[in-house]
Amino acid sequence: MQTPTISAEGHQLPTAIEPRNPGMPLDLDWVRTAQANTSAIERRAKTLPGRRSVKKDHQAAWLCKAISLIDLTTLSGDDSEGRVERLCAKARQPVRADILEALGMEGLTTGAVCVYHDMIETAVSALKGTGIPVAAVSTGFPAGLSPYHLRIAEIGESVKAGAEEIDIVITRRHVLQGNWQALYDEMKEMREACGDAHVKAILATGELGTLRNVARASLVCMMAGADFIKTSTGKESVNATLPVSLVMIRAIRDYYDQTGYRVGYKPAGGISKAKDALVYLSLIKDELGDRWLQPDLFRFGASSLLGDIERQLEHHLTGHYSAGYRHAMG
Numbered sequence: 239m240q241t242p243t244i245s246a247e248g249h250q251l252p253t254a255i256e257p258r259n260p261g262m263p264l265d266l267d268w269v270r271t272a273q274a275n276t277s278a279i280e281r282r283a284k285t286l287p288g289r290r291s292v293k294k295d296h297q298a299a300w301l302c303k304a305i306s307l308i309d310l311t312t313l314s315g316d317d318s319e320g321r322v323e324r325l326c327a328k329a330r331q332p333v334r335a336d337i338l339e340a341l342g343m344e345g346l347t348t349g350a351v352c353v354y355h356d357m358i359e360t361a362v363s364a365l366k367g368t369g370i371p372v373a374a375v376s377t378g379f380p381a382g383l384s385p386y387h388l389r390i391a392e393i394g395e396s397v398k399a400g401a402e403e404i405d406i407v408i409t410r411r412h413v414l415q416g417n418w419q420a421l422y423d424e425m426k427e428m429r430e431a432c433g434d435a436h437v438k439a440i441l442a443t444g445e446l447g448t449l450r451n452v453a454r455a456s457l458v459c460m461m462a463g464a465d466f467i468k469t470s471t472g473k474e475s476v477n478a479t480l481p482v483s484l485v486m487i488r489a490i491r492d493y494y495d496q497t498g499y500r501v502g503y504k505p506a507g508g509i510s511k512a513k514d515a516l517v518y519l520s521l522i523k524d525e526l527g528d529r530w531l532q533p534d535l536f537r538f539g540a541s542s543l544l545g546d547i548e549r550q551l552e553h554h555l556t557g558h559y560s561a562g563y564r565h566a567m568g
């Protein structure tokens with residue numbers, strides 16, 4: 239991979255902001271013919287971690303790129319204002335100042351901060367003036383089984399509290415029962431409730447049974463206007479995986495080919511190692527191209543990835559990498 243160019247602000251906004259995905263009528267023929275060749279997908283996914291695709295000279299730049307794409311997350315029952323303020327301080331300055339200075343990356347920030355509704359106001363106030371958006375998980379996260387009208391109302395409350403991005407959870411039952419109309423209607427109403435806020439549709443892929451269901455649910459959510467599709471809440475027993483990512487990324491590519499609209503991708507849950515983040519970036523570059531390696535089209539949902547990236551950047555300056563990282567970097 240070539241060295242990414244990162245602006246002083248750390249946010250690599252595209253020169254021309256494109257229109258958001260407006261969605262389209264539900265196309266059941268397209269949904270029902272969407273397939274996922276499980277064995278081919280799994281074969282390809284197995285080859286990804288071993289690929290040596292980032293040149294050593296470019297390592298630090300790619301790690302900084304990964305930082306700029308993190309939705310720095312805390313989603314715990316014991317979250318407090320103090321914890322969220324510390325998280326926001328980390329989002330504003332993700333890595334030690336001397337490291338950023340040595341790398342010429344002053345001003346680098348994470349892509350966003352992601353919290354529960356109750357912590358939105360704290361996060362908005364801690365991030366004031368930085369341009370870092372607050373994302374809120376919503377709609378009865380993580381199971382999404384609270385009364386429907388309350389799930390819709392929760393979105394409005396979070397937008398009112400200052401969230402610029404809303405991570406909704408879909409009703410898994412609609413996918414498992416093949417009730418694509420119900421999934422479409424739900425997603426569309428949630429999208430509308432977000433108003434100007436961007437909406438990320440969490441599919442909870444670990445609970446959808448098959449890769450084919452993942453492909454179909456991805457398409458339906460995009461048809462209903464999702465700005466991003468996201469793998470997981472981080473609370474399922476299986477969260478982001480490479481096979482699931484391949485299926486979702488290819489659904490995004492098909493949707494772009496058919497409609498001309500770019501939908502973003504957010505793998506989330508269990509991504510905690512710098513070397514894994516680099517595998518994801520390389521996958522996105524291969525399958526979707528450089529345009530998707532921007533914070534408006536790609537995010538990592540992660541609570542502990544930043545710590546490992548910071549360690550690897552420290553080692554970059556001293557020349558001591560961990561074995562796994564060295565292997566991923568080639």
Ligand SMILES: O=C[C@H](O)COP(=O)(O)O
Nearest residue numbers: 471472507508539540541
């Ligand atoms: O959306 C983000 C995930 O909940 C974060 O999961 P994680 O704690 O495994 O990084």
